[in-house]
Amino acid sequence: MANIIPFKAVRPTRDKVSLVAARSYQSYTLEQRESRLRDNPFSFLHIVNPGYKFDKQISGEARYNLVRNRFLEFKEDSIFVQDTKPCYYIYQITDRDHQVFNGIVAAASAEDYENDVIKKHEDTIEFREVVFKDYLKTVGFNAEPVLLTYPDNAVIAQIIAEVQKERSEYEFTTTYRDTHLLWKVDNDTQIQKIAQEFQHMKRVYIADGHHRSSSSYLLYKDLKENNPQHTGMEPYNFFMSYLIPESDLKIHEFNRVIKDLNGLSKEELLIQLDMMYRIENRGQTPYHPSKKHHFSMYLDGEFYSLYLRKASYTIETSLDALDAQILYKTILQPILGIKDLRNDSRIGYINGKKDIVSMKSAIDSGNYSVGFGMVPIFMEEMKTIADDGFKMPPKSTFIEPKLRCGVTIYEF
Template identity: 70%
Template sequence: MAKIIPFKAVRPTRDKVSLVAARSYQTYTLEERESRMGYNPFSFLHIINPGYKYHKAISGKERYNLVRNRYLEFKEDGIFTQDEKPSYYVYKIVNREGHVFSGIVAAASSEDYEKDIIKKHEDTIEYRENVFKDYLKTVGFNAEPVLLTYPDNTIIANIISEVQKDRSEYEFTTTYRDTHYLWKLDDPELVNQISSAFEKIETIYIADGHHRSASSCLLSKDLKSENDTHTGNEPYNYFMSYLIPESDLRIHEFNRLVKDLNGLTKEAFLIKLDTMYRIENRGHSLYKPTRKHHFSMYLDGEFYSLFLRKSNYEFSDALEALDTQILYKTILRPILGILDVRNDTRIDYSHGKNDLITIKNKVDSGEFQVGFGLVPITVEEIKAIADSNLTMPPKSTFIEPKLRSGVTIYEF
């Protein structure tokens, strides 16, 4: 049922791909961006931050137009070239821990997104959807794939494995010590096999990139309404995605840090917690929870284990069984007074790739008063939320792989 098609990617030349590829813009500090752009004229950051050339911060429509100009300049200078035939792109990442992600970069259908064949598990913010839609409409390309996941499929896995026996088109290692590989797959027979295999998959899930998916869908509607000869086959009916099997996903937890105890003393706070949790003081020993509905807490120089008293909590649906929701409903909202976990400045998050020492250090420094550790959410929980048309609380998952921008570019 899923329509996943090949496309003619715009890509860096083999000799420059490692110089072009960039992390998501927001992940760089100002100092990192300045350094990378100052020493690397080929970085994709020059395209998405065109104000650097004029030593000026530029935003809105003016920035979008300049992004378009920088992109065209990269094409004119031969840094980017477009493939002649629609292709799938087998993409493998081996991260510094040795975990391997293997999947396919392809174009996914916006209509499938609308019809809930491609399912989501996070809320999106309308303002951000429209801002990115306007950006895409002006620049005319997308350079960062949405991460989609599908049930493990033998046919697709065998093709990916066979393709990877040949020399890759790209092989480069980042400063994060992740190694990236790309193979172009344009053999008609294999293309048809992959397309047919995806058509037999009933549901695909968004792992990361909910706003990009929503914005691409809005763009599709806009351009469709402006095109009197719309056929449904135009590139704007699709968005670039990286599709990997569910078994390849790595999901980390997002731990919580809170700046104060909402006016409570330590003792009063612990007494309130006792209603919903069995509490054990673990002292100075680092305690990391290993089971669902168990949490770690760091408070006043000591670790605690919190075991949910299940008889006092109602597991009414997939959302209510989610640990991030349980923490919100039993501690953050009723005891610590945090109603809006997305916007309240008293709460912050640390993803699980950072260890518990991060929480300990931030509490010990006085920046926060209490920290909570969680276990990672599973693929099955993500699917249960999406299948029930529910949405997770913000910062419920930190999902890998994280792709680089500028390696494959989708034009519409």
């Protein structure tokens, strides 16, 4: 039974939402961040990058406290207002390729996360969990929802369609040509129906945001243990989520790039790979695999195709069949010496929405020595791995939609 509840969002005023809304901080280049901070005083980037005001890089606890201060200033200046009643928020995104995503922004239960009602399919990087937990504890809010997915539901779909007949609270288009619309659901009957439909679901799945959900869970544990009056209804018992039906998800892969060859020469690496893969040199023409258990590799200015030798690899579980796991078990761990995917700084990730040339550029720049590409997984594959109790390696999926930060904010 999934406990998905309405909440009182802190939100930008209608006239400023397009100015406030921002992508995740890391997705901007330095030049893009500078431009937005310089030219847009309402950007949410001013909150998450408070050092800009002082022309100084600030980190750690000092930065967290300043983030809190900037957030409070936005509230004091009435850039942000808070709804007086707990609501659900229907959020629609239409991307530049005309794909439409419809979902509900709500508060999901940390206890459901603990009890595996909210299913996890991907492993996380430990230090990121702890850092973000400490950040949340200081700033006291969450501005970027975790993306959850649920089985397509006719009742919820009907309510969404009904609400969307009314004028939206927000409508804005980004410079990336994504159009965002938001409706507030404050009708008691509709709120009750939505809550009941989620309560009938035995499980929902994390699609994107494993680190954010894990950090919110760690925060819940900390605050619960240190609150003798804990009731289970405090805001820290929940975390902001965007829930969309499974049919709306768009799944891409994450390609891997490695900083060195673990002391091997190019020829030695190829010889070791030959034990598990049939290798073909594709030259300088960009190559992307077309089916499961096939990989692309970029090394020393050339692309290679790697075809898994099925007789050399045993598949016993759903996790064993996952390409990211095969890559780890046959190449990254035994040959390149990357044992701890959660914490090893030698590995980097490039999302598959970018073309394979992005991986080539990262290696040609000298920052990395070799890269591996794969095909994206299917939704059923992801669910099966989660249901079987396994965790995929970190960064096994890059999933859309991607929401903007600062459109709805959850305080705790």
